[in-house]
Amino acid sequence: MISNLLEGKKGIIFGALNNLSIAWKVAEKAHEQGAEFVLTNVPVSIRMGTINELAEKTNSPVIPADATNVEDLENLTRKTMEHFGGKIDFILHSVAMSPNVRKKREYDNLDYNFLNKTLDISAISFHKMLQTAHKLDAINQWGSVVALSYVAAQRTLYGYNDMADAKALLESIARSFGYIYGREKKVRINTVSQSPTPTTAGSGVKGLDKLLDFSERMSPLGNADAEECADYVVTLFSDLTKKVTMQNLYHDGGFSSMGMSLRAMSQYEKSFEGSD
Amino acid sequence: MISNLLEGKKGIIFGALNNLSIAWKVAEKAHEQGAEFVLTNVPVSIRMGTINELAEKTNSPVIPADATNVEDLENLTRKTMEHFGGKIDFILHSVAMSPNVRKKREYDNLDYNFLNKTLDISAISFHKMLQTAHKLDAINQWGSVVALSYVAAQRTLYGYNDMADAKALLESIARSFGYIYGREKKVRINTVSQSPTPTTAGSGVKGLDKLLDFSERMSPLGNADAEECADYVVTLFSDLTKKVTMQNLYHDGGFSSMGMSLRAMSQYEKSFEGSD
């Protein structure tokens, strides 16, 4: 029904691995709304995933880039501008990985080279992407940039490990660069703090299924899924949200504003049954 | 260009006094996007303002109601449901007034009857509106309710007086009722924390012009105006933001995330010129 919210808009979408990815859903929804975009991911993810299927479906080029590599980002940005014959209007950053999580190094036993990688991939890559776009003057006035985050940036969840710190850094970069890019080019930068989502990347987090259950019962509207997240990101790319910037926006069915719900507590109480 | 974001949606809009009002702009934008709605305001504001002009333009009935009066709200809600032959999808609450501000009672010399009025008109009215809608089961599943707030709920601004406390209470009510209405009917409730806006109501705040200047220079994107606010509210009424609830959403050009901007500081520094 709604079909032209992003008409004429051009962008770059980072991080679509397969059809579970939030970035994948954003690409589909942005396409539906009339946007054109370049898809990008690190070469290994392009091989492992199915991005070419998405590229075909949305009629988009795929330009590989390692988001931690400034040269790659420059190449991506230049080629994108060549492809569109001009500047772009939006960027999605959906990039996160923690070698400490993968290698099961607990937070009190971090490997610091891994931590540097976590921060570089999951947070500093966002700065690199923005600095590159800014230097090449790649984004139109009133353009919009979104990165995906998680409530672990504000509140500790066991097992989320150094990704929590990476998300806090990511959100800070959004604010810091949001100020610069806003005052100079009217470009807005926000993070969307999404419900835990069973993507391929998310599934590395310890005990995700039980966390999803708890989160579902705590959130009055239930967890937000990847498709709903994509809908929301579309509004942030549209011209209807021009003055929203430097914000971390919770898209989580209300989880972030809950202390305790009746549904979660009723489940919790069952844990004591037959236990006295 | 965008023309059907609220197609088929029905609602109630509180608080359009004249064409400076944010509620007025929301009505215009919602109408553009295909929504139908009932306009309401307290009788004295209907007489003082020009709401009938808006009613005609948007082809909407005007049903007077004092938002602090539960009977009025019941009457309004019932008549609205009769008018549409069913439930509604959205409500805008843009209602605020402080007799202490009007009568120039400073915050350390409040009249407590006035304070009760400030809270009743500017915050408790929101609860009354929600409780009435809930009792009459007036809102469709996945409906959306928005109230307008201001950053004074989090940070003290001299001269904003007891309206700051009213906004804090308003935002709390949005969370508290957002939980209930979310879990039971999937209705979402949020507040939009808007830049200072030179509406007829806003102009009562002491030193508003200088505050607007400071706020404009502090905000990387400048202050958000009433029309931009209306655009944003439209996204919150649309189906693209279904899982956003219990949030206070800053629509302020970045002001809320700023500590000090170069532009504001450059102006501030001028105050010392020739002053040694």
Added chain:
Amino acid sequence: MISNLLEGKKGIIFGALNNLSIAWKVAEKAHEQGAEFVLTNVPVSIRMGTINELAEKTNSPVIPADATNVEDLENLTRKTMEHFGGKIDFILHSVAMSPNVRKKREYDNLDYNFLNKTLDISAISFHKMLQTAHKLDAINQWGSVVALSYVAAQRTLYGYNDMADAKALLESIARSFGYIYGREKKVRINTVSQSPTPTTAGSGVKGLDKLLDFSERMSPLGNADAEECADYVVTLFSDLTKKVTMQNLYHDGGFSSMGMSLRAMSQYEKSFEGSD
């Protein structure tokens, strides 16, 4: 061991009902640290509780006052200044009551007269106390005022009802008046957001025992008890915290910064045992 942190300081302590009360513990600890104070409570609580025992133990006068009644507060403040022959240095506000909670009116079925009472007793009383002290110039420079709050002001907990809104209003009043009293008299005003505490007042909250269990398991240091809260309040009354003002300070074993703990989740997981 520590014995003179509040030497020479004089104050007023509101809200000691019996030896479960946080205010009671604050009185004991303040006395240990060399403070002198007046105890006060509403007459019915004085009759119901055992405040005279505390008065004797700490060698303090009891001056009854209804914290919602400005005349009572003026009388209390004047008599306190007479008693000490001068100004005071600290005030504790530990006053909260919700008729809606008592009468089991749910949040979507509030009685608005009850709501007004909840707000008057639990929040506006704090403004009345401060405005009275300010008008009578009753607090010394660098004096300190503390009110007790709860995380429900930020996050919804089912069953906490309109007390959540009252706490949000209370915290806003602390900020608003903190600005005024700070700039004019260097008096600081803060709220302490305490763990759920099994006081006589707290026991009215629905499902408190299970909430206490959950909160205990979520908080890395466990729930803070009334005595620990009193220790913390003592630091806030001391000269060591002179520049802390307009803050809401969590004293909760870490609860407010937790999203999910291993201990709480392990318990939660037990609820699914044998349930498939």
Added chain:
Amino acid sequence: MISNLLEGKKGIIFGALNNLSIAWKVAEKAHEQGAEFVLTNVPVSIRMGTINELAEKTNSPVIPADATNVEDLENLTRKTMEHFGGKIDFILHSVAMSPNVRKKREYDNLDYNFLNKTLDISAISFHKMLQTAHKLDAINQWGSVVALSYVAAQRTLYGYNDMADAKALLESIARSFGYIYGREKKVRINTVSQSPTPTTAGSGVKGLDKLLDFSERMSPLGNADAEECADYVVTLFSDLTKKVTMQNLYHDGGFSSMGMSLRAMSQYEKSFEGSD
């Protein structure tokens, strides 16, 4: 007058360069309150500064350590435990440096090797320090760790550059490790968000003098100075704050809760005089 708040407590204090340093003041105050501690800093700062004077005054050993070097931290921690013949009770982290700020690289032109250094020195060092202490089981139950932060972690201040991101990361590490260290050893970890302070390190920030003036006028109690900060940190090391953890505690005269003060606005308005 107050003289035994830290009696019997042992600790490590990082970052005293000279008598302008907050760490220096903390050492003096902790000494006054009966604490014993080891002083540490990176060798170059030991040579540049006057830490030996402080060591003599407080009768403390100086053990050099680069806070980014895990081996150095292990050596420091072991030697400290040898010195005291057992575990310690508190740690102060007052370590921050940005090569990007020093080399005047603006935030949209960061050198990424410099950024890595900023994060390593100013934030990751805190994790290294905590992980080392945790592995060596160096901190007694109910011990207390404090790191110094700044409001730039939440709100962007022009010129503060990548230190803002470092502070956001630092505060996240405090929460993440606060959970682990709390649940396992009852050790609490907090950050103190201090007013801008004219230390030798702070003086590198662009336009600090005007920022100090603005901050002074915005804060109802004025800026907090290094000595007042030290007083506050002493309360956090004491047994009176045992249940405060994972918090970022503003010690800033109220700045963080202000939107606009009369004093700052009056000064700001002067900037327009004679300008029409």
